[in-house]
Amino acid sequence: MKFAKIDTARKARTGFAEVVFCAGKEDAHLVSIFKRIFEMDGEVFGTRASEAQYALVRQALPQITFDPVSKILKYEKPDKERIGGIVVATAGTADIPVAEEAAQTAEYFGTRVERLYDVGVSGLHRLFDHKEKLAAANCIVAVAGMEGALPSVIGGLVKNPVIAVPTSVGYGANLGGISALLTMINTCANGVTVTNIDNGYGAGYVATQINRLAVGQ
């Protein structure tokens, strides 16, 4: 394609198909990229899409679906097998869009996902009710805005890696998510590493890498 250098060797090199970051793409470019990837892979996955982009792409690919919560625009092969197991947890309900981006990304790449939403630190009994699920996961994606304390608590409970995702949820001194990011970077718990603010996709990707290693792929 003239407007972008498509990285056709990507899947061979990294084990992951190309994914589309929809926000800001020009309409014509978006449609050709979706079509091209669908032709190559038989499925296609886009993040940060809008309703308008959904309407547009659907004209070219009628089987495409759009999830208004996660803003994911995708067509996924039916009956895809999912392996291993990760947990995606959120502190509050407002963090769910980012968590769904992580969970659906991991699922698209073949990972089995358990969701634990709204289990933040101001009422920790909600988290502790699920200790077994946490212990069983190959990796936990912990998503939190505001004070961002959830990954530190989970890090203290489990053996396996925790991917901390700060969100821009909050107001005032949350600094658009920078405060939650700093909380997570400064965690006193071991086994916690951090992604960019609202980067559900990135967390789902790394969780898949770890899950694949755990199941021996």
Next chain:
Amino acid sequence: MKFAKIDTARKARTGFAEVVFCAGKEDAHLVSIFKRIFEMDGEVFGTRASEAQYALVRQALPQITFDPVSKILKYEKPDKERIGGIVVATAGTADIPVAEEAAQTAEYFGTRVERLYDVGVSGLHRLFDHKEKLAAANCIVAVAGMEGALPSVIGGLVKNPVIAVPTSVGYGANLGGISALLTMINTCANGVTVTNIDNGYGAGYVATQINRLAVGQ
């Protein structure tokens, strides 16, 4: 005194005796202030003192004592009655100097203090073993550096106010305590308010105000 406007009406107006912030005081000034307050109140309390200042003041006031952990330089009337009850908790052992500044300040002003140290979020069973003490306190001072998550967890467990004290403990992106301060300001828990970084004295003061109200003084 020529070099400072001593606020003699302070105790009447606020209910608290004058306290000395020792750091940076000139030697001669420090000694006169300690002597003057001791003469007025029969006791005297200084924060952020050095060993050298201790040596100096002891020449004028031999009964003075110095605590190298909290850096408190004081002479306190014996058999002082203490009322009510607060908890001072820390996330790690490195937060103890600030916590002791808070605890000893509150004790000097007549508050009964329970200490719960090293109960941070990377091993929360250490905190949950003391739920009754937390529930019984009129106020909890929660002291934490690094990611600063402890006050949020305590805020979710208790009915009474939590005074959150960020500390400069940590390294790298802790920004000298600013990260922990932001965590606490953005807390998702209710009932939590925040002091300046390392301000154990301020927290002990407010905890005393609340404790006095609670016991009807």
Next chain:
Amino acid sequence: MKFAKIDTARKARTGFAEVVFCAGKEDAHLVSIFKRIFEMDGEVFGTRASEAQYALVRQALPQITFDPVSKILKYEKPDKERIGGIVVATAGTADIPVAEEAAQTAEYFGTRVERLYDVGVSGLHRLFDHKEKLAAANCIVAVAGMEGALPSVIGGLVKNPVIAVPTSVGYGANLGGISALLTMINTCANGVTVTNIDNGYGAGYVATQINRLAVGQ
């Protein structure tokens, strides 16, 4: 509810009913939460609501009222007894929305509230005319944007705790309220602790906790 883990034990544990943070809630979720809490408690209180949310909730709960200044959407049991006494003060008229969020929160939770608005530091005679009211309060909530100096001045006048609420009022180097927050965190006055920017709700909550302790509840 599927979309959120409602904390039904909350009132028993903390003494406070659940409150709704309306901003960003999906329409269907908002209505069910309002109905559910109204059924449990016979009253319901939401902050940061919009006119559109008011129109929506009113269809399900016709007795609901909306205050366009504080953005509070509530139905409150008539003839609720209010106890003790706190003051809510503002520096300017632009700080009133945040102050009303604090005052009405405290009132909803059963606190008697005295309002002192537009008494900022550029004309302190307006504050000093009300010294008796300040002295009589169990707690003062001091709300200020711009340079945020009001809590420091009030802290120097009273015996009881001052809850400082920075607001995003101002322009230029106010940094969306961070400047006022820093002013308050660095206060030279004793007895002052700080909430997040524009967090009237949080201040009303803590003031209620302190007021309850003061009246022996």
Next chain:
Amino acid sequence: MKFAKIDTARKARTGFAEVVFCAGKEDAHLVSIFKRIFEMDGEVFGTRASEAQYALVRQALPQITFDPVSKILKYEKPDKERIGGIVVATAGTADIPVAEEAAQTAEYFGTRVERLYDVGVSGLHRLFDHKEKLAAANCIVAVAGMEGALPSVIGGLVKNPVIAVPTSVGYGANLGGISALLTMINTCANGVTVTNIDNGYGAGYVATQINRLAVGQ
């Protein structure tokens, strides 16, 4: 001089003699500059000097004096007439070094100075006792660290300009004086402008400019 382009036309152009910023000057350079200016003007004034620099310059200019509080190293013509009147005020005693730099700078340039030290906002009666002095001044230099609220209060009391000088006094979230600087820049009072942190010299200079205009020089 080879190492610096001395601005000999400066006094004619601006009405102010050259002054020496001593910190960081090489020893040999410092001594020659002091001697050169003394030869030109019959007096000489240096800021931010050290004891060691005093010892050094005294060998060349035995009449030089050093003030360890303000770190000013100067020889001033005796019986210099001083005109008009300004006030230099501080919030706390720790702000006095910066205030003395301002006051002695203004005096060196021929301004009559009234000092009001330790009159900060946590005990405003100390300031209000001196309302007449404030009202009589052609300009007020208000020096404060920590929360930096003093200039806003003074700005609300007087007709004439207030020069606000933030200091690096404080700890934790004072950010080396940036917090006090932001407070002053965001002041809600009129007539207040701001200098760099700890810039007593700059404030004394501007106050002199204003005072000269006021007395018709």
Next chain:
Amino acid sequence: MKFAKIDTARKARTGFAEVVFCAGKEDAHLVSIFKRIFEMDGEVFGTRASEAQYALVRQALPQITFDPVSKILKYEKPDKERIGGIVVATAGTADIPVAEEAAQTAEYFGTRVERLYDVGVSGLHRLFDHKEKLAAANCIVAVAGMEGALPSVIGGLVKNPVIAVPTSVGYGANLGGISALLTMINTCANGVTVTNIDNGYGAGYVATQINRLAVGQ
């Protein structure tokens, strides 16, 4: 007025009439304030007004005028005498709105104003063509965005005070004017003090104070 504590003693205390900051005022409040001040003073001056506010106030006060550049909404007594002299200078044409706020504020308060616009540091011959005007002014208001260097250059040319006004003009790393503010606060020139970003009103006010002192008022 119920919604605001009007400071009726303000003019006596400070020598300046009340001025209205229009942005964010509720419609009904705005109109009553304009009417009230017009009744007291026979004239009225508002900053940061919108076209819509102009339409509104004009219904109550038909003689009101609106300047779309400076966003000033005012009625000024005809044939007002103006005294002394100040210069208002800008670096670029985009800084003119802030400069006009300063100039018209000073004029409203009785100051004679000379404007020197678009004389920034990337072409200094434009400034140097007006050295006499700069030298003649009792005070110079220097308005600049982007790198904010103009006040430093002017400070090196004149005897009298320079009021530096940073603007939010620029993009990228201008940080909404913080970069220009830092430039001005760190100026190597003497006689320069700084206001908040875009605070033309504040600069016009201080310039008036200095100009009045200079002409002996």
Next chain:
Amino acid sequence: MKFAKIDTARKARTGFAEVVFCAGKEDAHLVSIFKRIFEMDGEVFGTRASEAQYALVRQALPQITFDPVSKILKYEKPDKERIGGIVVATAGTADIPVAEEAAQTAEYFGTRVERLYDVGVSGLHRLFDHKEKLAAANCIVAVAGMEGALPSVIGGLVKNPVIAVPTSVGYGANLGGISALLTMINTCANGVTVTNIDNGYGAGYVATQINRLAVGQ
């Protein structure tokens, strides 16, 4: 121990023995902690130790060794089997102390480590010479200061997770490592997550978790 709540269940819960963060520990505490852990585990591992702490601990545990580059103070059981394989890479030679902390931590926890030092982006042929080692690793720890670009480049080359460790190496606008941290958080490469600045220990810990999953432990 009185001064700290030792977490004896830690190894069972997380699979990792307790490790000592030496910096700032009081002498007596440090020695008892080293002895206690050595008694429990037959080996002991401390980070950020000083020469003086080495001298101290050696008196109690003569078999202890100290590495002046990584500041690690340890006694490790001989002939420990190491499994799997990770790579620890650095951009420059000044990043080696942090890299060694990571590498030796991973080795202590039983991981086989390949070191690739001084392979930063200003001469990428040095990195590309080792593509096979990168491809073979279960996890890559990429350590870089200054502009911190190395993890992004490695992330584009490999299938497995990259743990990015920013260092405080650099000067000027490196902001003590914050600039490198921001680079890594904003990476355009997939599979990269980030630790705190200079947190070699944390990176070695997570790399061990991932390596264990990969070898089926």
Next chain:
Amino acid sequence: MKFAKIDTARKARTGFAEVVFCAGKEDAHLVSIFKRIFEMDGEVFGTRASEAQYALVRQALPQITFDPVSKILKYEKPDKERIGGIVVATAGTADIPVAEEAAQTAEYFGTRVERLYDVGVSGLHRLFDHKEKLAAANCIVAVAGMEGALPSVIGGLVKNPVIAVPTSVGYGANLGGISALLTMINTCANGVTVTNIDNGYGAGYVATQINRLAVGQ
């Protein structure tokens, strides 16, 4: 022109014709400036224009053209000779608008430009395929958002200067481009200097200066 001091000597002094920064210009001013420059130079070049400004200017100058990608509004003399050679490279496709501003600016000033787009560090083979073009260029303009690593990599490959242009492309902790700016300022590569965020025009200008020197103009 009344509203701006046109710098007619500019071309003689600097070798570059006046260019128009369109954003924020008032309609009437914009049209007169375009006409005036077209009359002087026979061509005219504006950056950061909108569709609406295009419509407006086209009425006065029908030959004007608008590029919606770069937002450049220009009329350029046909058959302009272009000399020497520079490369403009981008990390991603979203950086192309800024790159086109740089490339078209350089072309307008007579520079021959080679474009290398979408060659960022997460797939460096795309860059390395063009090593000869990079080596042949007199100057390389390297445009990147997100982690901003591209200029460091290019700096390690070439002999001639690299102009690094950070863009605001990205989200979360990209801080509107500040993160990419810091990456570039802290580069470990030699020969790299940096412009403001999104400042394609500035980069095209400097690249032209260097290219002219290289071809002996």
Next chain:
Amino acid sequence: MKFAKIDTARKARTGFAEVVFCAGKEDAHLVSIFKRIFEMDGEVFGTRASEAQYALVRQALPQITFDPVSKILKYEKPDKERIGGIVVATAGTADIPVAEEAAQTAEYFGTRVERLYDVGVSGLHRLFDHKEKLAAANCIVAVAGMEGALPSVIGGLVKNPVIAVPTSVGYGANLGGISALLTMINTCANGVTVTNIDNGYGAGYVATQINRLAVGQ
């Protein structure tokens, strides 16, 4: 060498010999690197060296010299021809160490250098006296701390590129040079690009690249 990957192809690839950044190098490493480069090139150049490093290296290479102002430790081949011409200018005398690092770096790489020191914006006649030298230079390195305005002024005077070097000179809100860096990045002048704070070496390197292009090398 074991401790570093020496880039032996560097000179062929980039046209510049390896240079040593001395700060932080271990003693043994420093000496071997100096010896190795001296053997390869017959000369050697190190920046940011200390007196102690000078003493050390002199034992191995007696011909080495040390400049205490620029902290450069070098042996340079005698009678090296220097070509073209650049100017290195500083705002104040405190900026000279950084300027000398730039000037001596450029000279080492074969560039003829004209120095213009202490010509900052608070007295611009000192700069304007040297307009011809500025106009004749192929490149100007402009070094400034505090408000950092000098490069903007020079950028407005010349045809050729200006390399702006912010320094950490200043105090208070200079933020260790970040303020000067922001000033330079936001410059309204064309032809100005920026290096890291205090990066004289980097500026001398780029200036040499440009100068070589200008003389046709």
